[in-house]
């Protein structure tokens with residue numbers, strides 16, 4: 001039951017309008033269980049991702065998919081098209097589908113399908129959580145590993161059992177809350193460099209996440225709890241460019257590798273071809289990916305992963321409840337599927 005607050009005599013909650021109940025993580029997982037067969041698949045995919053990050057597996061990890069999911073049908077359609085390519089190129093590329101439900105905003109804006117699944121400011125979070133979890137299970141059934149950004153400290157408990165790879169974004173990479181969260185997450189985690197281009201904060205994030213932490217959180221039943229973690233030693237950094245410009249050039253990548261080695265971390269660098277590395281221009285994004293393919297073909301070995309923002313239709317449109325173009329991003333501009341297919345083939349050829 002929603003608790004509406006109207007307690008002018010109290011000094012607390014003066015700026016809180018209401019508390020809306022949501023199911024507990026355990027309730028949602030019971031309602032939409034992860035079958036043992038799919039759990040084994042998730043574990044195997046996590047091990048494979050960890051192998052690339054640790055350098056035991058020479059393939060390129062490629063996290064590819066929409067900037068954000070707003071229409072589960074279109075996301076499933078995308079997954080069905082991506083799966084045969086992932087199988088075909090599996091000797092060179094470890095393809096993880098980007099399935100992002102939580103969007104960090106520079107100021108304000110649509111915060112993703114979990115927060116507002118109707119894109120109409122109705123904020124039906126229980127529906128958002130159910131829709132997200134259902135979609136993740138459906139994508140696992142297709143046979144693809146999934147990758148998510150974790151933005152809220154509580155939301156991962158509802159979906160993380162299905163996730164093979166996770167990200168902490170540029171706006172939260174320096175946040176202790178997110179580093180603590182990563183220290184307890186069960187999958188490898190990539191930390192983005194900050195929006196100003198600072199890479200050290202991502203390295204610090206990976207170092208912090210590798211340690212044991214004790215912090216405030218919630219348990220599986222949704223009750224407040226002190227959480228104690230063991231630390232996550234499968235973390236890496238993601239170069240996404242910054243306000244000063246791109247940072248996917250060979251000098252920036254080798255500088256990041258050297259800084260990781262100095263910190264005692266695996267020299268594992270993923271390059272995000274989107275965001276400040278392409279000026280959020282989807283046409284440029286494909287060029288960035290192809291430039292990196294050419295460098296790999298020429299013998300550069302410092303890059304262990306790539307991130308691509310891609311959907312069925314090129315570009316982006318405004319989010320909202322109204323009629324939308326099917327398969328087009330409602331956040332950052334994405335490459336279309338044909339371009340994605342061709343970029344993935346170029347990357348695999350470069351690895352060969």
Ligand SMILES: O=C[C@H](O)[C@H](O)COP(=O)(O)O
Nearest residue numbers: 103104105106107109331332
């Ligand atoms: O990846 C998505 C966006 O770049 C990120 O959420 C920030 O978006 P905004 O600057 O439009 O708020």
Ligand SMILES: C=C(OP(=O)(O)O)C(=O)O
Nearest residue numbers: 104169170171192240275
């Ligand atoms: C928000 C994202 O990126 P960044 O944190 O690099 O801005 C993203 O990858 O969706």
